[in-house]
Amino acid sequence: MSSLLYIIAVVLIIGWLLGVFVYSVGGLIHILLVLAVVAILLRLIGGGRAV
Numbered sequence: 001m002s003s004l005l006y007i008i009a010v011v012l013i014i015g016w017l018l019g020v021f022v023y024s025v026g027g028l029i030h031i032l033l034v035l036a037v038v039a040i041l042l043r044l045i046g047g048g049r050a051v
Helices: 002-018 028-045
Strands: none
Touching: 002 028
8 A cells, every 4th residue: 555655756756847737637646746745655654664
């Protein structure tokens, strides 16, 4: 489950950086970005075990 969150977080950050979602969802991307950063931080703090 944590690897799935990590993949989603990476995809959201890449999408945010490329501006893919900015026009379609507006302010929602900022909420998703915060969730992505939190997921990455939890992954790093939790030890970052490779699956």
